[in-house]
Amino acid sequence: MPRLSARFFQLPVAALLLAIALPALAQKRPADLEPLPAVPPPPPGMVDAAAEPQVTIVKRGQDRVEEYRLNGKLYMMKVTPPHGRPYYLIDQLGDGAWARQEGVGSRLRVPQWVIGTF
Numbered sequence: 193m194p195r196l197s198a199r200f201f202q203l204p205v206a207a208l209l210l211a212i213a214l215p216a217l218a219q220k221r222p223a224d225l226e227p228l229p230a231v232p233p234p235p236p237g238m239v240d241a242a243a244e245p246q247v248t249i250v251k252r253g254q255d256r257v258e259e260y261r262l263n264g265k266l267y268m269m270k271v272t273p274p275h276g277r278p279y280y281l282i283d284q285l286g287d288g289a290w291a292r293q294e295g296v297g298s299r300l301r302v303p304q305w306v307i308g309t310f
Contacts, residue, residue, distance in 0.1 A: 245267075248259045260268040265286070272278040281290040284304070 243262075246261045246264075248261070250257050250259065254274045256272040258270040258272075259266055260270075267283050267286070269281040269290075270278055271281065277294070280293045282293055283290055
């Protein structure tokens with residue numbers, strides 16, 4: 193079987209790229225283009241400051257601990273030891289049982305949205 197050289201494929205690849213690029217180059221830009229208006233800020237009362245987590249940084253012994261609270265409830269802690277990598281303690285179900293993770297995205301987590309609290 194004869195061996196095909198790289199030159200054999202150059203012409204078809206160049207023709208394919210030209211066929212893809214030509215329609216984009218053939219388009220005419222309209223003369224009456226105007227810039228988009230700036231996005232207005234959200235109306236007052238729409239931005240909920242309580243939806244942002246409150247972060248408190250404390251020192252426990254040699255460790256630096258960042259406590260993350262949402263609506264006053266502690267749900268995650270980032271522990272940074274003086275030597276070594278930081279790790280996370282996460283209360284996944286809100287029952288006070290803390291699970292250690294080496295990174296926030298280190299494993300697959302199923303979304304658990306809170307629809308409403310009573």
